[in-house]
Amino acid sequence: MLLNAFPIDTFTPQINGCQRVMMAINLGLERVEDLLHALGDPHKRIDIIHVAGTNGKGSVTAYIANILKCSGKRVGRFNSPHLVTPVDAIRIDESIVDQHIYDAFRMRVEHISTSKNINATIFEITTATAFSIFADRKVEIGVIEVGMGGRLDATNVHPMPLVCCITNIGLDHMEFLGDNIKKIALEKAGIFRPHAKAVVGPQADDNALAVLVTAANDLECHLIVVESASHLTDDHRSVAVCFRDESVKVELPLMGDFQLENVATAVAASEQIPHVRKEHIVEGIMKTRWPGRLEFVDIDTSRGVERILVDGAHNEAAAKSLRVAVDQILDFENILGNDAALCKVGWIFGASRGKDLASVLNVLVREGDLVCATEFGMVEDMPWIKCTPCSEIWDISGRLKVKMNLAMALDEFPARHRNYQNNNLEALPKAAGNHLPTTQPAQQQNQKVVVNVPDQIVDRKQNKVYTKGSLLGEGGFAQCYQVSDSNSQAFAAKVIPKLSLRTPKQKHKLFAEIKIHQMLSHPNIVKFHHVFEDDHNVYMILELCHNKTFVDLLRKRRRMTETEVRYYMLQLLGGVQYMHGQRVIHRDLKLGNLFISSDMHLKIGDFGLAAILKHDGERKKTICGTPNYIAPEVLFDTSNGHSFEVDIWSLGVVMYTMLIGKPPFQTKDVKSIYKKIRENSYEFPLSIDVSDAGRSLIASLLNSRPESRPGIDDVLLHSYFREPIPCSIPISALHETPEFPSLMRKWHNTTTTLTASSLLSGFSTLSLSANQNSRHAARTVLAEIGLQAATQTRAITTTTVNSMSGHAELPVSDNPSPSGAPSSSRQVQMPGAYVSSPLSYETRVHGVRPKRTLTRESTLPKIPQVQSPKSSTSPTLQPQCARSSTKSPSTSSITTSLTTVAVVASQPLPRPTSPPAPKNFRMSTLETRLNTHSNFQSTSTTPLSQSVNSSTAVRKINDIKPLTPPVAFRQSVSGPSTSASRYVNVLEAMQENLSKALYDMKSGVLSKYISTNQVVKAPKEFISKWIDYSNKYGLGYQLTNGCVGVYFNDSTSIILAPDHHHFEYLYCERDTNKNSIHRQPYTMSTYPQELNKKVSLLLHFKSYMQENLFQACTLQSSDTTATQNLEFLTKYMRTKHGVVFRLSNRVVQINFFDHSKIVLSNDAHTITFIDKSRTMFTFALSSLISANTSQKPDITERLNYARDIIQQMVIKKKLRTSSV
Structure with missing residues (x-):
């Protein structure tokens, strides 16, 4: 339960050896007004939006703050009570203020309170601290949550808030606010000001609403009463709200239908701020996060990782909302195909003293639910809050009418109560061994019901x-x-x-x-x-499909020509790829569910067996499907479950059936069908001519091993689709074999851009390459450089090879055209009439796509046309890859002395999704990891396959001790990574050069210490991709030369050569008073058994990065033939503004959170800079000094930061060395 303040009390804390007495709860404004006045009235130096209420006010403040931030305002937010520590209640631009800043202001406020004998309460001191920080940090608008009540609350000190907002009011804190709803509402209405703008959210009690309206009218407020949003519920995840007389649909980032009303209230309040526009509403709501509010968290138990839903409900009304939300979540579990929704709920329940636990439990708990009582310790800054003992919770629970089960600990929860586990709660019986279902799976034997349909x-x-x-x-x-x-x-x-x-x-x-x-x-x-x-x-x-299904077509035609099959398979692939992008598995793709429209296009229908994957890597275990089309893992591998691959199998069955006229495993009885599926026994009749390419494609789709089946992008690259394809299919094809007098020309063995309405249906352009070495050709390139898209909270439309995934693929060539040269691509229209304007590109780029992304809209992001970078007069690195980019002021001013190297054009992407991951995989982002791990936590996480998914594997992988290599294999790493002292020298050189250059930039005079004879050339290797899984394994990365490495949590590393066959295992040993890194060379076919786990992880990281992450740039100067003495990542760390990588080739790379990057090489004499628009420059450090520094603030700002960070690294290194 949410912790709140109760009885008035005093306590005596020890601060720096001194005692001071502070009151806990003592409502009134005199003390806080005196305190703020003594501080210089900081609250009067900012505008505020004041939010009161019983339930929902915290969420409303979070929504408002995010909306205002998106509108360009500098926003402070103050919430009460704090979640963990007092500092997390104070945020600026949605970032928790620095602890040191908080401590400094807090000490000053406490000193004034004591020295002037004000004797403020803790909450008054915290409130004054928040106002002081906001005023000092130039906050423009503060969004302030009332602590308790309103009229006498310490936050109620601002003379005229921009908006006074009150959320739903219920019975709570009655010992302070009154014993009925009217009295409580009157206390809340105390935040209203004469002639102010007042927003009243939906009220569950009409008496409360009447009091609020009367109070607002008495003060002649401009009153806005928000209408109940219950009728706006669409899919429990979106709501249409009214914003300035216009209906705006926003996605709900927080769970629970009560968030509909919170969103509507926040939008009504934000509407009163003149500069807020519709796009700010949509973006701000989407970006809102509110920890501890219906939030799933993973905790470790003796049975492994348990997923728990965390929320707080501090009164009966809140408990009712929580129960409704839990029921909706369980309903959604059913939508996802999870029979756990029918199970009872297990509650881990704790409460502070003074709460009406009987009322709360009576609302939350239902017959057969299980309750595990828990206790909490001292609450920081709120010592008057006392925990209700477990025995008392059990006693109250036992007296309730609802019969429930009690548990002493979470581990006592039976599996049937663990509703949020990863697919181990399926209630359906599982097929095992030879006990196969003899009727169609997942279909109940029900008595036939007569359907009476009125005319x-x-x-x-x-x-x-x-x-x-x-x-x-x-x-x-x-x-x-x-x-x-x-x-x-x-x-x-x-x-x-x-x-x-x-x-x-x-x-x-x-x-x-x-x-x-x-x-x-x-x-x-x-x-x-x-x-x-x-x-x-x-x-x-x-939608009515006039021409029925493909079953009807084959009934008349018996089978289809390969030309028709190509045409319809492309359309089917487009629909399936789109579904998978929405995390939907159809699970019943068959001819009877494939419909034919009036214009002879294929339409997928009947989603009766479909399921949604809740998260990356989830596996379904329900046996379902049609016997002839069902995949083998559905029947024979229920322990591991199934995922998107079952639809790929069905595509193979569909294609075979279209060509042959009957399913490949068709026999007289179901048992025989299952036997043939298990044995993968089928054949092509000699009497029917099927091309070798067609047989090959079917064989790959009908692979018994799901992990070996091709992805849809691989299918599109198959030679089967390089034969002639018609522009349309005539209606006569329903009855007879069609003739195609004009076919599309065969695709040449050069890169060809294909505009395919059948696949993309008017939304995007698909690029296919006949070059078999280019597997990226059917994938997207609109992905983030290096810094993964997990940091982005704004979901955008993406298309992979279809209309909805939102990405457009650019052709890739082994020999890219020179900058400015036109591409050899040509546009060929595919069958159908839904073709949009094709995307045109003049240069080639390299990239891969997020494989699956959950999106909501079906529009392709606009991509500007690529412009060839103009060469400059200065000798610089020649461009290796290009992108479309509109030059920003910061870049255009430097183009006279720098050569622009364009990297990639993209919009921010949602977090990439992926194929199946381990059951215990934990999603997280850099922004949510606030721990002080010695290695920084990066922004992207990745699923790993089942070979390492058990808790045992998770524990053991980091227990592998560095191997002791045979003498023949043992060698020290030569070069810059040999010893710590050498690295300090590199860092010192960088620090010194940057410091001198930055000093000289102010004077405009080049120092004699800054070299002007350096060759301006980007480093051969730096990090182009990386993914973080350091909460269990480590950090994976890829270098620009194609090397793939993993820096494990035990400080060992594996680095795989570009040939993907040779690799080196690196570990640290202490040799003659210094630590040296040693290498062991191996190949993928010969390595010790102890490295099995780490090699497996390396391959998983490599596969994920290859399929899902974009490579920033491939430099022609990079050595892609090396198999030994490979460069590698030596250290990585997280800073406030970015991520720092140190490489063995004397390179320091900083990836900033705003997506710009700095790569320092040659002792920082050479700077490689990638700006926010993802355009890359390489230049000499000396070239910055003579130029106008005001025209390149992006670079100088980041170089200043880089110097400061390197200086800290040098100091820390020296301190460690001296202590040793």
Whole structure:
């Protein structure tokens, strides 16, 4: 439960050896006003938005602060109570203030309170500290949360807030605020000011609303009453709010339907700030994070990592909202195909004294739930809060009418109560060994229900009437009719009788189908229009596909030509890739669920067995599918589960069936089908001619090992799709083999850009390369350089090879065109009419894509046309790769002396998703890791496959001791990484050169100590990709020469050569009073057993980076043939503003959190700078001195920071050396 203040008390803390008595809770404004006046009235130097209420005020302040920040304001936020320590209650621009800053201001406030005999309470001192920090740090608007009540609260001191906002009011703190809702509401209304803008959020109690409205009217406030948002619920994740008379749809970043009302209240308050615009609302809401509010966290137990949902509910009203939210989460678990939703809930429950625990527990806990009581210790700065003993919680629980189970510890929770575990809660029986289902999986044997459909179907929600037409089809639970509305527009209506929904599981299954189909929007997926119900049936109004399904086509045609199959497989691949981008697995792709539209396009339908993956690497274990199409892992590997690969298998079955006329494993009975699937036994009839390319593609899709099946981008690169493809399919193809008098020309063995409406349906351009060495050709390049997109909180549209993943792929060539030379790409229109303007590029770039991304909209980000960089007169590094970029003022001013090297054009991406990961994989980002790990925590995490997914493997991998190499293999690392002293020398040289140069920049006079004879050349190797999994394993990285390495948490490293065969294992040993790094050379085919785990991790990191992360730049000067004495990462660390990498080649690289980067080489005489727009420059340090430094603040600012960081590194290194 959320911890709040209760009885008035005093305590005597020890501060620096002195005692002072401070009051705990003593409402009133006199003391805090005296204190603030003595401090110079800092609260009057800022504008504020004041937020009071019982429930939701913390979330509302977080939303408002993020909106204002996105609008360009410098924003302070003050919340009460703090979550862990007092400092986390004070934020500037959504970053917690520095502890040292807080301590300094706090000590000053306490000193004034004591010296002037004010004797302020703790909360008054904290409030004064917050105002003082905000005023000193030039905060423009402070978003201030009331501590308790409002009228006499210490925060209620500002003469005229910009907005006075009150959220939902309930019964709480009645010993201070009053014994009924009216009295409490009147105390809250005390924050209103005469003629001020007052916003009142939705109120659960009309009496509270009446009091607030009366109080506002008495003060002649400009009153805005926010309407209840309950009717705005769409999918529990989005809400349409009114902003200046315009409906704005925003995504909910925080869970719980009560957040709908919080968002509406925050938007109404933000609307009162004139400069706030619609885009600020959308972005600000999306970026809001509120720790401890319906937040999933992972904790270690004796059974491994347990996922726990954390929230606080400090009164009965909040408990009701929490219970509703938990129920909705469990419902969503069902949508995800997780039968755990039907289980009871396990509650870990703790509370402070003075709470009405009986009321809270009575609302939270239901019959059969399990309660584990817990206690907490001393709360910092709130010593008057006392914990309720576990025995008392158990005693209260035992007296409730609801019967529950009690547990002494979390480990006593039975598995059926652990609702948030990774796929080990499936309630369905599992098939094992030869005990296979003899009927279609996941279909219940239910008595047939007669569907009574009226001739006139009335939709009361939308006041529409549909006229029933002919029966289109019939299934186990539903019938599908053609219907038409009053405008004679035709639709398909799927009708599900309510009598068939006998069990909660059946209801949840239907709910899942509706919610999944609703969220999908793609030209190759049957469009979902609407759903409604009457007294007897549920109606799903869908797009009508006039030409029925491919089953009907094959019934008349028997089989299809390879030309047709290519045409339709491209469309099918586009739809499936889009679904996977939404983390949706269809799990029942078959000819009967593939529909044909009036214009002969393929449409995927029937999402009755579909499931959503909640997180990267999740595996489903429910046995489901159609026997002829079901993948082997669904039947025979339920322990490991299944994922997106089951749809790839089904694609192979579909393709085979289209070509041959029957499924590959078709036999007379289901058991025999399963046997053939297990043995992967099928053949191509001799009487039917299928091309070698077609056979090869089917064989790869029908690989028994799911991890060996190709991804969709690999399928698109298959030679099967390099044969002629028609521009359209005639309607006559429904009955007879079509003739194609004009086919598209065969794709040449050169890079060709293909505009494919069948795949991308008018949204993007797909690039395919005939060069088999270029596997990136069907992938996107719009990814972040080095710094991973996990730091980005703004979700944007991405397309991989389809309309929705939001990325456009650029062609890749082994011999890229020179800068400025036009590409040899040509545009070829694919079948269909949904083609948008193709993206044009004049230069080639290198990159890979985030494999799957959860997105919401279906628009392609606009990408500017690539402009060739103009060469300069100064001798500099020649450009190796190019990008489109609009020159910023900071770059244009330097172009006369620098050569621009463009790196990549992109927009910020959502965190990349990936194929299956271990069950215990923990998602995290750099911004959320605030620990002081000696190695910095990077911004991207990566899933690892099941070979290392057990808790045992996790523990053992870091227990591997550095191997003692045979004498024949033992050698010391030569060069700059041999000893600590040599590195100090490098750092000292960099510090000295940077310091002199930065000093000379102020005077404009070049120092004689700054070399002007240095060759301006970028380092051959620096970090181009990296991923962080140091909470368990370490940091993976890739260098610009193709080397891939892992820096493990035990300070050992593996570095893989560019040939991906040779590697070196590095470890540190102390030799004659110094630490030296030693290498052991191995190959991927010969290495000791002790390295199995680390090599496995290396391969996983390598695979993930290759498939998901963008490579900044490949330098032609890099040595890609080296197999020994490879360069490697020696240290990495996190700083306040970025990440510092130190490499063995005397390079120091800093990746800043604003996406700019500095690479220092040649003792910092050579600077490589990548700016925020991702344009790269390499120049001599001396060239900065003669130029106008005011025109390049981005560079000088970062060089100043780099010098300071290196100076700290030198000092720390010397201190360590001297202590030794």
